[in-house]
Amino acid sequence: MAFDRKIIRKLGKWCQSVQNEDVERADGEQRDVEHMLRHCKLTDEAKQYYEIIRFKHDMIKNDLLQNTLLKEKPQRDAMEETSEALDFLYHYMEGNLNYEERNYHASLLHYQTAKLYMKNIRGKKRAALFLQLGENLLKLGQVNLAKTQFNEALHISFGAYDQQNEYKRSQNMLASIQEPKSSPPVYESLLSRSLKRARSTQTNKQPFAFRNGYQYSPLK
Secondary structure: OOOHHHHHHHHHHHHHHHOOOOOOHHHHHHHHHHHOOOOOOOEEEEEHHHHHHHHHHHHOHHHHHHHHHHHHHHHHHHHHHHHHHHHHHHHHHHHHHHHOOOOHHHHHHHHHHHHOOOOOOOHHHHHHHHHHHHHHHHHHOOOOHHOOOOOOOOHHHHHHHHHHHOOHHHHHHHHHHOOOOOOOOOHHHHHHHHHHHHHHHOOOOOOOOOOOOOOOOOOO
């Protein structure tokens, strides 16, 4: 687990270098990451983080492509969406690290910052942020604010799963939220109210995707 945190920290440094378009530093951080990957495997979530960082890194290193992106609006929009996705993932992953280390004020700041970059984030990843934010607020004793985040997570989850006709998976997710992590009494009424409301609500949003030939795997 300690090594997992170490490589996520290193991915975060690489991400920041790429976002700052510091190619020399980004190259160095990438070499460090690749060296670490010889000794471990990334989780699916961390692998997605890695792939999008590498995608943006390749973009900023290719001057010809970069000039093209500046001229064509669809491609320029795709680059902006990539940057927003990276900002979201950086703060979401750093928030998770700080939460695991019980630095709850630091993790709260990262989660709140991640919300600023979630315009194009859909489905499970969006729900996961609200769920983590709710858990974080509970640790800080902010029960009422936590309720709001849990309600939002449930609403998003039902919408995403209903779209895919996977209602059973929605129920499984609810069960996983109800059972672990020594849930306080507030969960019971929260979940029952959210369940009733979510059953009568449908959302038709499409998952995040980069446009016009610059598509990448959806954040879902």
